[in-house]
Amino acid sequence: MTHGAFDLSGLKRPTPAPAAPPAGGAAGGTPTTGAYTVPVSDEAGFQAVVEASMTAPVVMVFTSPSRMPASADYGRDVASVVEGYDGRFLAALVDADQAPALASALQVQQVPTTYVLLDGRPAMQPIPGVVSTEELQALFQQLGQQLTMQGITARHQPRHAAAEDGEEGADPRYAAAEEALVSGDIDSAVAEYQKLVDGNPADTEAARGLAMAKVLQRTQGVDAAAARAAAENADDLHAQIMAADLDLLDGRVEEAFARLVDTVARTAGDERTKAREHLISLFEAVGNDDQRVLTARRNLASALF
Numbered sequence: 001m002t003h004g005a006f007d008l009s010g011l012k013r014p015t016p017a018p019a020a021p022p023a024g025g026a027a028g029g030t031p032t033t034g035a036y037t038v039p040v041s042d043e044a045g046f047q048a049v050v051e052a053s054m055t056a057p058v059v060m061v062f063t064s065p066s067r068m069p070a071s072a073d074y075g076r077d078v079a080s081v082v083e084g085y086d087g088r089f090l091a092a093l094v095d096a097d098q099a100p101a102l103a104s105a106l107q108v109q110q111v112p113t114t115y116v117l118l119d120g121r122p123a124m125q126p127i128p129g130v131v132s133t134e135e136l137q138a139l140f141q142q143l144g145q146q147l148t149m150q151g152i153t154a155r156h157q158p159r160h161a162a163a164e165d166g167e168e169g170a171d172p173r174y175a176a177a178e179e180a181l182v183s184g185d186i187d188s189a190v191a192e193y194q195k196l197v198d199g200n201p202a203d204t205e206a207a208r209g210l211a212m213a214k215v216l217q218r219t220q221g222v223d224a225a226a227a228r229a230a231a232e233n234a235d236d237l238h239a240q241i242m243a244a245d246l247d248l249l250d251g252r253v254e255e256a257f258a259r260l261v262d263t264v265a266r267t268a269g270d271e272r273t274k275a276r277e278h279l280i281s282l283f284e285a286v287g288n289d290d291q292r293v294l295t296a297r298r299n300l301a302s303a304l305f
Contacts, residue, residue, distance in 0.1 A: 035158035037079040037091040041098040049092040053117035056154045057143065060092040062103055064111040071112040074130050078114065081136045087155035088144055116143065118152075138290040145212055146251070151182050177209055186220060189213045204288075211285035215245050222246070237263065237271050241278050248282055256282055257296035265303040276300065 040046050040060075049058050061078050063071040075093045082091035096103040096111055106115065106126075114127040123143075131139070147153070177192035193210035196203055224246055230236060231243035240263045247256035260279040264272055279300060283293045 034079055034083055034091070036083055036085070036087055036089065036156055037093065038159055040092050040094040040102070043099075043101070045092075046094070046099070046102050049090065050117065050120050052090055052092075052156060053120055056088060056090065056118075056152075056156050057123060057147070058090045058092050058117040059140075060094060060115040060117055062094045062096045062106075062108045062111050062113045062115075064096045066097050068111050070130070074112045077133055078136060081133060081140060085140060085144065087158065088147075089140060090156045132291075134289060135291055138287050138292075141208075141287055142251075142253075142290075145209075148178055148181050149212075149216065153178065153182055174205070174209065177206075177213070181213065181216075186213060186216045190217055207284055208287055211281055214281070215248055215285055218242070219245050219249060231259075234262075234266065237267065237274060241275070244278070244282065248285065253286055253290075253292050254296075257292065257299070261296060261299045261303050264300060276304070 038045070038049060040049060049060065052058055059078060059082055061075045063075045065072040075091075079091040079093060082089045094102060096108060108126075110128050112128075112130060114131070116123045173196060177189045177196070180186070180189035180192055190210065190213045193206055193213055196206035197210050200206070219242070222242065227239065227242045227246060230239035233239060240259055244256040244259045247253075247259060257279065260275050260282070263275040264279065267275055279296070283296065286293055
């Protein structure tokens with residue numbers, strides 16, 4: 001994540017907001033209800049969600065139901081995905097027609113545009129246009145993993161009672177592994193995820209957590225600068241593998257994949273097998289349904305055949 005992609009320091013720091021939704025409803029069918037969804041149509045509502053981002057990330061979507069009805073549909077899609085994370089994120093849906101000053105402050109060039117706020121500032125580059133539900137899920141999954149690795153595990157409180165009784169909370173099966181990650185005990189996190197995978201090989205979330213924890217385990221104590229310098233030697237397989245791990249942790253997913261695809265293309269025999277197997281392990285860490293993984297798999301097939 002890259003904090004401060006846009007400078008929000010000129011905005012007034014809000015006072016803590018109550019648990020109720022921010023002031024101002026949304027128009028054009030944009031959802032105004034949801035345990036973790038709030039409408040924003042004025043500065044007070046914006047300040048409230050900026051304050052909420054001091055606790056956990058806020059996914060802010062600018063829409064224009066009057067000028068582009070499809071953007072409101074997209075806002076609903078984002079909110080639906082966010083609701084599935086049980087407070088890990090908060091969806092803030094901004095009607096740019098009702099709040100043009102907010103759109104101007106964040107330099108919104110088109111609708112829809114999606115921001116992720118953390119600590120009152122954008123945590124990554126804005127996402128213009130419509131993103132598929134699958135890509136949104138992959139993005140939030142990766143962001144959640146990165147936050148956990150940084151020890152950021154707080155959740156938003158629900159804005160109101162869930163619409164359905166008996167709604168499930170966070171899965172407690174992963175608690176021990178996540179707590180180990182937060183405490184910096186990577187070896188224990190690997191062991192906990194391994195237990196889950198051994199008990200249920202079909203548990204894709206545990207498998208993904210195990211793969212990412214192993215990346216952390218391999219890179220513990222590594223001098224990143226020295227490792228990247230060593231990777232300038234394209235023929236050093238170990239250096240390419242380590243650099244790919246570091247690329248992944250830095251959020252440069254495509255670069256990590258491309259590095260190993262190129263290594264597979266250049267090598268043969270045992271070295272090619274090792275590079276391919278390591279690349280597949282990184283696919284699992286990111287998520288096999290991620291579009292970047294699907295693209296890299298095609299590139300890998302071309303490199304092999």
